[in-house]
Amino acid sequence: MELGWHENVSTPALVIDYNKLVKNIETMANFAKENKVNLRPHIKTHKCPKVGQMQLEAGAIGICVATIGEAEVFTEKGFNDILIANEVVEINKMKRLIEINKKILVRVCVDSKKNVNNLSKLANKENVKLEVLIDIDVGLGRTGVKPGEPVLELAKFIKELTNLELVGFMGYEGHLTYLTDFENKKQQTKLCMKMLVDTRDLLNENGFEIEYITTSGSGTYMIAGRYPGITEIQPGTYPFFDEHMSKCVPDFEIALTILATINNQTGKKNFTLDMGSKACSTADGKPIFKDYPKSKMTLLTEEHGQFKAGKDDSFEIGQKVELIPGHVCPTVNLYDFFNVIKDYELIDKWEISARGKNY
């Protein structure tokens, strides 16, 4: 491991390998170009306008966000085409949505009559037109209307409301992301895509003109993005990737690590890092060591991460090590900025401007 850049970084810290990040962004952008599908990356993974800008420069047509707070930050930073890939229901958040809508093209997902009614009233009051997408539950069971007739019913309801326009559908097959048997994943993803396309046909037979269907993530994009009728993919994790995702999808390199320092030795093979649960999410498993696969994290408490060294691994107090988080998205949300490393040099620090904007 080249150590030069480590000296300039206080730990625990997030580290981006710039060359790998660029490669990951290009890989997805090239897929979208080759398959003639629009790419709208979900920024919930990086929450960083600088990375979002790189995605746009590579060919993305806009971005997805999960929260109003993220949408506000990215609007402020000059992004002008945002899909809120989620429902906005709470009254203050609906008002903030309308304010964003006055500045840029922002679209929002809907899945209930009550919500669209309230959105319509607010849009009417503020004299703006709001574009909405019906969120269709393709099996994740988290949000969305069931495909087919329930979507038609909601679409007819929206048609009667003022100041709202139905422009498309969103369906997210997140329950298939981590399937490791590719043939099984392919079959199941295609079934989800069929639900979306069949529902589009049903609506169009009933006088609607729906073309826009946005879907998918980093685990299934290669199937969804090739499915006839799908017009847009919205993957999030691909710029960084993580331990969990890389077990299921081989297309991307791990471009983000946590740099930590060994603070203590508590036994012959037992050490403690300055990286605990406040610096690394364990939502999808404990982090792993980038250069020492046989060394294992045993316990993460708030500011401490205990590990057992692998049989042939040796460590010393003060040594810096890199770890790969189990799930990158909630880990990024814990930090203020990324340290950007290129060719073993610290070249920049990028603000994670939308960290903590969960509201």
Ligand SMILES: Cc1ncc(COP(=O)(O)O)c(C=O)c1O
């Ligand atoms: C609605 C929606 N779309 C897209 C994504 C991106 O998925 P991934 O991070 O697997 O690329 C997510 C992730 O949570 C999501 O919730």
